[in-house]
Amino acid sequence: MKLASIDNKTRDGQLVVVNKELTRAVKVPEIAETMQTAIDNWIETESKLQSVYEDLNTNKLSNTFDFSSVRVLAPIPRAYHWADGSAYVTHVELVRKARNAELPESFWTDPLMYMGASDAFIGANDDIEIENEDWGIDFESEVAVITDDVPAGINSKDALNHIKLITIINDVSLRNLIPNELSKQFGFYQSKPWTTFAPVVVTPDELNGSWIDGKLHLPLDSTLNGKLIGSPNAGIDMTFNFGQLVAHASKTRSLMAGTVIGSGTVANQGSPNGSSCLAEVRCLEIIKDGKASTPFMSFEDRIEVEMKDKDGKSIFGKINQVVKEYKK
Structure with missing residues (x-):
């Protein structure tokens, strides 16, 4: 459905x-x-x-x-709860390697997760409005799920039964604002503007066997200004499946129906299939050449994110956005 x-x-x-x-x-x-x-x-x-x-x-x-x-909104234009994980630990490992920082061993066993702004998700064709290009505008292509009511303390296996809808998203990040925010040791806020959703959400049965054990085993395409940046398989190298992410989010409290949980940037180890964000592209350049050569997004850049089934047909519809200068 x-x-x-x-x-x-x-x-x-x-x-x-x-x-x-x-x-x-x-x-x-x-x-x-x-x-x-x-x-x-x-x-x-x-x-x-x-x-x-x-x-x-x-x-x-x-x-x-x-x-x-018709104008399509985010499938759930505002939600009571939005939490984004970082299920692809190889992505985190790569980012840390680029700045010569070690990855804590706990990252492989305990998911990273932050609570984001859910008051106004935006539609697949809505502009990404940002005030300043110097903030380091980046896309992040992810998979996301929507749950029904989830009891506190649920285990990861049972948590899978509470996932009712699945989609893809573009979790826009302002990379140059992130370091200052994280240095305060209190999480993201200004560096995470509104999140974009694909046109539709689907029930797990619609995925024709590609939804296996809480992972979506299909490539996720990210295309910037007509150039394919990456097409990593979302089911590969996902350290924590969605059951584990939902269980993590509900460890100490229940989750209300309509809760949205994101996978974090989809990535395959060593990025053999390309990247799902420019930050990873830049990290690979730093590791190889000692410096990044790919710029972050600029005004009028177009980002497209899409996932197709095994027959090449779009599952969720395409995210197709242009970065625009926000004017008060």
């Missing part, structure tokens, strides 16, 4: 069911007006939405519309 939220001039948008080809959609106000309402009542809404999805794909509905003709 594929779901999305479209612009209806409200903060939370209008929930729609989207067909497998991402070409047609239908509103479902009789089931749920918003994505949050649907996930809040997932036990009741899932089967009803699935039924609509099946009818949509077999052309049994007359009240459909062209999905490309």
Whole structure:
């Protein structure tokens, strides 16, 4: 099943069911007006939405519309909870190697995670508005999941059962603001502007065997200004699966329905398939040449992020954004 939220001039948008080809959609106000309402009542809404999805794909509905003709919001435009992990420890190891810093052994057994701003996620085609290019504008291509209610202290195996929806995201980072923030030993804030979501979220069964043990075993493509930066497989070198990430987030408190958990930057060891962010590209250059030669993003740069299935068809739709100067 594929779901999305479209612009209806409200903060939370209008929930729609989207067909497998991402070409047609239908509103479902009789089931749920918003994505949050649907996930809040997932036990009741899932089967009803699935039924609509099946009818949509077999052309049994007359009240459909062209999905490309509407403005798509983030599938869940604002969430009660957003936590981003760093599940690809080889990525962290590479970044530390570039600055001659050792990786603590605990990083391989205890996930890194921070709580991000979830008050306003942005849509796949929305501009990335940043005030200053000197802040080091970078994309981060990731996989993310949305849960239903998760009890505190759950184990990682049972946590997998609470993952109801999956998508991809661009977790924009302002690299030149990060060092000062982390030096305060209190985490990210100014260096993490709004996060971008792909047009649709899908249920695990939609992934045709590519969702295995809490990992999505498909390449994630990142293309900057028409140049493929990387296509690492999201299921390879993922040290912590999503069950472990959800369990980590819920160790001391329950998670509310609609909680979004990110994987962190997708990376394969040694980056044989390219990178999912410019920071990693620059780290590889530093290790090889002693300095970075690739700049961070500038105004008018275009970043595209997409994941295709084994038949080459887009699963979540494409993130397609342009960096724009934010003007007050």
